[in-house]
Amino acid sequence: MSNISALNKAFESRVxxxxxxxxxxxxxxxYKEIKASLDLTDGNLASHITGLEKFGYIEVRKRFIGKKTNTxxxxxxxxxxxxxxxxxxxxxxINNL
Known part of the structure; x- marks a missing residue:
């Protein structure tokens, strides 16, 4: 019997x-580090971040470093x-295949 039902749909995306x-x-x-590491556009990263945040899986911190915003x-x-x-x-x- 497979464990496919145990997979979380929130993580189906490779991003x-x-x-x-x-x-x-x-x-x-x-934000910039994640974007560069995964080679994503701003829009693509932002939509996935928003989704993960809605599930409560990630926490967002916005602050200023000098006069620049940092997320x-x-x-x-x-x-x-x-x-x-x-x-x-x-x-x-995988192990049961």
């Missing part, structure tokens, strides 16, 4: 997988739990 992977291993990550992101405890559950379900699915 969201990338964002969550980056945030899982880093404390806070700047950074951090995975939440809920996001970490959901992402780990998704990855574990993927592993089980």
């Amino acid at each position: 969201r997988l990338g964002i969550m992977s980056i945030l899982l291993v880093n404390e806070w990550v700047d 950074s992101y951090q995975i939440t405890a809920l996001g970490k739990q959901a992402f780990n559950k998704h990855i574990n379900a993927l592993e089980k699915l």
Whole structure:
């Protein structure tokens, strides 16, 4: 029996997988850093960030550094739990093929 039903639809996109992977291993990550790491456009990144934020999987921090705005992101405890559950379900699915 497959574990496909255990996969989280919020992480079906490769972009969201990338964002969550980056945030899982880093404390806070700047918008520009995520954009460059995943080679994304502003619009593409913004839409996926918004989706993850709506689920409560990431936290957004906006602040000023000097006179420039800085937006950074951090995975939440809920996001970490959901992402780990998704990855574990993927592993089980692969191992059972």
